[in-house]
Amino acid sequence: MSAPNVTYGFIGLGQMGHGMVKNLRQKIPEQSLLVIYDINKAVTEKFVAEHAKGNNVRIAASPKEVAEIADVVLTSVPQARHVRDVFLNPETGLLASESKPGRKILFLELSTIEVATSLEIAKKVEAGGHGEFVDAPCSGGSMGAESGSLSFMIGCSPELYPRVLEICKLMGKENNIFHCGKLGSGLQTKFLNNYLSSLTALATAETLNIALRGGLDIQLVNKVLNASSGMSFNSAVNNPVPGLTPGNPASKGYIGGFSMELCLGVLELGYQTAQNLGAKTVLGTPMLEAYRDAAKDPRFQGKDSKIIYKWLGGEDPVLH
Numbered sequence: 001m002s003a004p005n006v007t008y009g010f011i012g013l014g015q016m017g018h019g020m021v022k023n024l025r026q027k028i029p030e031q032s033l034l035v036i037y038d039i040n041k042a043v044t045e046k047f048v049a050e051h052a053k054g055n056n057v058r059i060a061a062s063p064k065e066v067a068e069i070a071d072v073v074l075t076s077v078p079q080a081r082h083v084r085d086v087f088l089n090p091e092t093g094l095l096a097s098e099s100k101p102g103r104k105i106l107f108l109e110l111s112t113i114e115v116a117t118s119l120e121i122a123k124k125v126e127a128g129g130h131g132e133f134v135d136a137p138c139s140g141g142s143m144g145a146e147s148g149s150l151s152f153m154i155g156c157s158p159e160l161y162p163r164v165l166e167i168c169k170l171m172g173k174e175n176n177i178f179h180c181g182k183l184g185s186g187l188q189t190k191f192l193n194n195y196l197s198s199l200t201a202l203a204t205a206e207t208l209n210i211a212l213r214g215g216l217d218i219q220l221v222n223k224v225l226n227a228s229s230g231m232s233f234n235s236a237v238n239n240p241v242p243g244l245t246p247g248n249p250a251s252k253g254y255i256g257g258f259s260m261e262l263c264l265g266v267l268e269l270g271y272q273t274a275q276n277l278g279a280k281t282v283l284g285t286p287m288l289e290a291y292r293d294a295a296k297d298p299r300f301q302g303k304d305s306k307i308i309y310k311w312l313g314g315e316d317p318v319l320h
Contacts, residue, residue, distance in 0.1 A: 006032060009070030011063055011086055011094075012111075013038040013047060015256055016138070017076035019145025020110070020171045024074075025051050027148075027170040035060050035069050063089070067097035067130070072106045072167060078262060080113035087121045095128055105131035106160075108167060112137045112194070112266050115184040122183055132156075134164055135183060137190035138172065139197075141238060142256050143248060151176035153193070155186035188273065195270035198263060198305070199287055200232040205240040205309035212241075218317045219244065240306035243319045249304035257304030264295045264305075 008028060010021040013036060025034050030053060037060040038044050044059045051057065060066045063086045066073055073094060075086055087094045094107070107125060109118060115135075122133035140150040150172035154164055161179045168177045180189045207230070211221040222244050225235045238257075239245040249257030271288050274281050294300050294311040 006072060007035065007070045008032065009035040009037075009060070009066035009073040010076075011037045011066060011073070012076040012082075013040075013043045014076065014078065015142045015258075016110075016145045018043070018047070019142060019147070020074070020076060020138075020150070021047070022051060022146070023148040023171045025057065030056060032056065033058060033069070035066050037061075037063055037066050062092040063087070063094045064092050064096045067094040067105060070105065072108070074108045074110055074167075076110040078111070079265060080111075080117040083109065083111050083113050083117060083121065088124065095124060095130055097130075099129040099131075103131075104129075106163065106167075107131060107133045108136045108164065109133065110136050110138055112187065112190050112262075112269075114269055115187050118187055119184055132160060133183070134160065135186040136164065136168060137186055139190065139193050140172070140176075141249075141258055143238070145171070149173050149176070151193075152178070153186040153189040154179050155181060155183045155188075157182070191266060191270035191273055194263070194266040195274075195284070197233065198267055198291065199283055201234045201238075201240055201306055202287055202290060202308055204232060204234045205306070205312055205314060208239075208241050208244075209309065209312050209314040212315065212317055219319060234306075238306065240309035241314065242316045244317075248306075250306045250309070254303040254307040254310075257306065260291070260295050260300050260303055260305045260307060262305075264291045267291055 008024060010024060013021055021036060034057045036044050036047060036057060048057050048059060077083055077086055090096055118135045125131060125133040135155040136152050138150045138152050144150045148171055152168040152172050154161060156164055165177055180186045208218055208222065212218045222235060225231055234240065237245060238248045240250050242250050249255060267288055271284050274284060294308055300307045300311060
């Protein structure tokens with residue numbers, strides 16, 4: 001449990017951030033102050049209305065103000081350019097706040113961005129005497145964020161990891177939190193996870209589309225998959241076919257979740273990693289081409305990436 005005198009800051013209350021900061025507020029001591037910031041003021045105001053007790057949640061006017069108040073700062077924003085602005089904007093960024101002797105902030109960067117940007121920011125955090133920087137990307141989607149069951153992949157020093165673990169446990173399950181190695185290793189591991197997850201999502205969508213077109217009972221086929229070697233997270237928990245896993249984005253019109261654009265961005269990073277290492281790939285190229293093509297279609301833009309099922313021509317099944 002966090003100490004009552006620790007002040008937390010959280011920046012980015014989007015699809016993932018909302019669930020994480022909600023769990024953070026619920027699990028830290030009630031008297032601990034939580035400072036939040038998002039470019040969408042309505043989102044922060046709604047959060048305060050729903051989750052604040054007394055004065056234990058404060059809305060900051062900028063990331064800089066968050067850094068001036070918080071001891072631990074967590075950031076969850078969509079892309080590298082947003083991370084750069086949050087940290088490095090000379091007027092409003094986290095590092096625009098003046099570092100104070102004896103006060104060191106712990107920065108947990110939860111976004112999935114290229115390693116080079118993360119390492120650049122980490123160096124500037126250290127050089128400016130602001131504190132310590134950790135890459136801590138997470139997996140589990142908006143459902144995992146809301147339920148507090150996310151997986152975290154941590155890149156930091158062994159000495160710092162125990163403290164980071166205690167913070168991530170507030171938003172995820174301890175058995176799903178991994179120290180992947182030095183700075184950058186958490187992000188590299190996350191790229192690989194998304195690479196595989198996107199492959200299995202596409203394969204699951206293909207398989208069930210074939211089943212539906214073949215006149216099979218798609219619910220029964222999915223039950224068989226989940227009792228057999230074809231089972232994956234995407235068949236059992238977050239299925240791309242509407243209705244097969246009720247409550248997930250596909251079953252809600254592909255609203256929420258991990259957008260096609262963000263998914264494609266992470267896939268590009270994973271694919272480029274393979275190319276840089278000279279690793280032979282067979283499935284990566286056609287997978288990437290499929291997601292690129294789907295992302296160009298206005299019908300799928302802004303929707304959860306599992307809408308790749310619709311790109312394949314998949315229809316909503318009649319369920320019983």
